[in-house]
Amino acid sequence: MSTSTWKVGPLAEAAGLTVRTLHHWDAIGLLSPSRRTPAGHREYTEDDVGRLYQVLALRGLGLELDTIARCLDAGLDPARVLRDHRESVEARLAALTTLRDRLAGIEEALADGRPPTTAAVLGALRATGAAEGAVRRHLDDDQLRALARHGAAAGPAAHYLLEVEWPELYRRAEELRLAGTEPTDPRVRGLVARMDELSALFSGGDRTLSAGVRAAWREDPAALSGDASARPGRWDALTDYLEAAR
Template sequence: MQGGRMTASEPASATTWKVGPLAAASGLTVRTLHHWDTIGLLSPSRRTAGGHREYDGDDVARLYQVLALRSLGLGLETITVCLDRGIDPVRLVHDHLGRVEASIAALDDVRRRLVRLGEELAGDETPSTTSLLDALRALGRTGPESEGALGRHLDADQVEVLRTRGAALGPAAHYLLEVEWPELYRRAEALRTAGVAPTDARVRRLVARMDELSTLFTGGDAGIAAGVRRAWHEDPAAMSGDAAAPADEWREVAAYLGEARR
């Protein structure tokens, strides 16, 4: 160790940290680290004979990941799911960056087509068929397939609420929708197939978390939430982005969760 930091030649497991020094080094409180241990987010790999926590190099690496993901706006439960499924902050940022760049490219394509159409109109020219078709194609590329399914159950203002609130969540939105939400459904399906009653506390907790996520995207608008559920029921393949999504299974789980809500 040099100045409290591991040197490049020192193996991660060569040194352990007590909870106090680790809290001070990371800018957290001892109480926070105790809480994270209790909920299983960051548990020390070792304990002394007297029961005191000792964190090793792997634990410190996980602490870094927790703090990096938290800085991107993810909640503790979502972070736990991400890390336990082997998703690290680098992948999170790269995935989000890829989506942003794809959106920029798509919007730039729309901009170029509309500029061309605008120049023709400004020059008192009759727009060419090619320009008009290009503009129509551009309009058709501005939303994912899920928005088509949503459009059958929500009006334009409601879809815009979902889009705006999702954008405000930043990189967290991707993992809330594509990591945590599917994981909650998998847990629900496991409980359903095991014959657990929908009134069981474990199912109720899953529903409560799903409803929390729903509120993040809908702003608590019951009409939007109901429309989204109808869209999932009607076309789970489009909503999930998986053409092979088992529609019957989605609907059975949805019905199971609906019973839990009631």
């Protein structure tokens, strides 16, 4: 097993960072060197360099440092994070390609003087408005605008938080529920705390807004999750489990 270590200066240079940045990350507990010399100088091990790579990869997705720390400290596999993020982007691209093709078909029909078929119109509507329609049944226009505003304020990280981290939190909670873990277990409560933190981020702390989104999720999980196999009531047991943890 290699015992190679790096001093803070050479590591900072290799990673394209400043020594001050690494000192700051050490101070906040994001990336602390595993070793110190007798004189107290920082020495980073290969495991530390691996964590540094993970930090840089997640930061490249636009995540804040505190979010990155939670992901890594909770044991979230960075390889899975990046794979899931890529897959979610590919799914979005596929959905946009489908929508583009349907719109092109309608446009071609109109250019030829032919009215578009009902099936074509309905297909385009399904590709654009299913999720919004599900939420609109529970939120008014002002609330929808507020939801969009809070999402935009989250910046580049919004996609990751909604499409990768949030589903991963629910997946891990469901694993604990199926394993018979008590809702009072610190692991469950930790997941719930992060879920509530994300909910507050996208709702601005408006409980009415959060309740509306949760109601839409229960009513039409397929529209909001993008999972065509999802049916109402599918996650009721998990929702009750999380409420018990709260």
